[in-house]
Amino acid sequence: MAMNVVVMAAGKGTRMKSALPKVLHRLAGKALVQHVLDTLAPLPASTRIVITGHGAEAVEGTCQGQGLRYVRQMPQLGTGHAVQQAVPVLATDAPTTLILNGDTPLVQRKTAEALATACAGQRLALLTVDLLDPSGYGRILRDPQGRVQGIREHKDASPEERAIREGYTGMMAAPTALLVRWLSQLRNDNAQGEYYLTDIVAMAVAEGVEVVATRAGSETEVLGVNDPLQLADLERRFQREQAEALMRGGVRLADPARFDLRGELVPATDVEIDVGCVFEGRVELGEGVRIGAYCVIKNARIAAGAVLHPFTHIDGETTGVEVGEGALIGPFARLRPGAKLGRDVHIGNFVEVKNSTLAAGAKANHLAYLGDATVGERVNYGAGAITANYDGANKHRTVIEADVHVGSNCVLVAPVTLGQGATIGGGSTISKNVPPGHLAVARARQTVIPDWARPTKIKP
Template sequence: MTFSVVVLAAGKGTRMKSSLPKVLHPIGGKPMVQHIINTVKKLGATHIHLVYGHGREQLQDKLSHNDLTWCLQDQQLGTGHAVQQAAPQIQDNEDVLILVGDAPLIKESTLQQLIAVKKHADLALLTVELKDPTGMGRIIRQGEQITAIVEHKDASESQRQIKETNTGMMIMGGKDLKRWLSALNNNNAQGEFYLTDVIEMAAKEGKSIHASQPSSAIEVEGINNRVQLASIERAYQSEQAQALMMQGVSLLDPSRFDLRGELDVGQDISIDVNVIVEGKVKIGSNVTIGANCILIDSIIEDNATIHANSILEQATVGQHCSVGPYARLRPGSVMKEQSRVGNFVEMKKTILGKGSKANHLTYLGDTVVGEGANIGAGTITCNYDGVNKFKTIIGDGAFIGSNSALVAPAIIGVNATVGAGSVVTKEVSANELAIARAKQRNVSNWQRPQKK
């Protein structure tokens, strides 16, 4: 049977103390509810119905790239009321998987297992055993048969001793669900319409109700405050680190690595502490990443080394290249094979040719550097006149002396040399030496400025 999914994401999340809707708070660099949507997409659901309310514009903006049916819950009157907003979209002849939007670590395999259990029952619940179930709905059984879910505030003292709890995730037939939703009432301590009441309705009709459990309680742990957000973030990062290590990546300290996107890796990669990966990053084989580096939407090819405290964003680092320490490669930076940038070098929209190097204290913007060129310390390509950007071309084998300023548009020819301290405003042809310095003048009895 086909199935659709209802994701409950309408809550404000008051305990987050934030203007951002709770389900948009990030885990691993993306909204927590996006993790759930991504997992659901893998299951092959025919439709994903998102029940939303608080911060509706923010939700629609952040999640607009997904194929969702938006179900508005203007007033938050409980989980049953939330699912009622999706009821018009639900077909009688389909199963409906109901998920909560604040448990981002739920695994595809756990949901597949829940769906499989439903094939042999009228209704399947995802439950979890907790050492401390305070605040959670308790699973009431008569023998093996589930008969009800009682919310903590409505539970008797004996019911509060039960360790098996409700996760808020369940699957049932669409026709049954709509009938039970229409019969809900809010006669309880909270004055809300509980989705959990449908369990008792199903039991009274003699429906078979089976349970499934996740492999780990962390999968179904919800997030209600910043402390829980941080805890789930660390659990998520631990999962990512373990998966990478199983692929052959050496993480010098797995607890100090953050993956906030997608990472494609080769073999024999070593990553030091406090490295952050964002967006889509690809790392080839035999690559070393030093401590405190940030890699964003970049490609690092085989046998490259990224030294400590370097930042790469939308950059490509070729084979056998060396970057840093303390280097910054901004969007559009391309390092060809065996090139090098050293400490405190910044590149932007620049191609550094094969074997070329800029070892320290240099800015290269809107520049194309040929092969085997040497860029001396303190060199700046002056690419911006305050309004427009201009390009600098540096030929193969060129040597740029320290503390030089190349005022774009500029062309430095093949094997040309620029003397240290020069401000170059004209083309330097192949094999020429350019020296562009003011004549030194020493002023006697110079009076330094005085502090006023």
């Protein structure tokens, strides 16, 4: 069923106490409004409209989705006034208009579909939820037969009406033609001097249009964000849901309360994840992978049997990072975009790898840097060794063939190739190719001066 989809994203969010528009604050690493747009993307919409206002350019620049249209609410005079701005771009041949909030990020697709189905281009359908504390929510007013008669905004509600626990979530679906007419009849004679979208409920009742309430599947999916406390609460609720889904699939989390997924995690069987880990983008974990405490992993594929020791940081950005079977990474290691590690590779503490491939069995165990390098099998890369891959204008590649041993505190000035089985003496600066099997040493001869005395301070 084709429909208009309208997302209200114009509010400033004063209680957030931030220069950032409220809908651009992040939940699980993604803007609140983008969560809503991604949820609605599969729906068969004729028109997708985002109503912006405060920080409109920033909001419009952040929103992603096919066929989005933007209208601006300037100034912001209430929810009814917001939807009035969308009227000129509504598809009149779409019988239903679905209206959702940009600051309610966890609304589910099936809930939105149920709301549109309940409307069916004929009824006014409201999304409601029963709350232990409905403070701030409009209350659903019903007649003795249980039929919806109206919504009373919290600020305008009497004590008796505030005792009602069924709250209006701010989301509805309305017959398009009727919605346009009702919007034109809104008045602002209320405590806030605003045009309330909820006033159309009374108009529908007066005209004999059926008003129905569709219950949300859970409180969490309809919770909005108005201040940092609510944002943090929603973050933990969302992360707990994701953690529980992973555990039901067999992942062992040391503590689901200390787990953050800000993207997509695809685990195989027997995966173990310790506390404080953060996953971003798309991360694939092979069978038996173990992730130590406080690792941050973004856009990476970790093959079966690999172990990431605590405080490892992997950031694949757009090109990704690959870790081979049985590899041992960390603690305190850093893998950057383009790092591709083969089977049984060891990357130890304070080692950084960027845009480099390491073949099976290669080891860089301490305090080293590998950038723009091709490293062969069984290479031993010493502590303090670096590839000097940047000449101030261009990047150059270092090739280290199989079974090379690089001593500690070496500088490999790219472009340079170390032939198979070569040995580089500790403390060397290598700027020329080294043939296979050769020893290269490039450092000054040691000088020893006998009976040398250090200078002493001259006392005034």
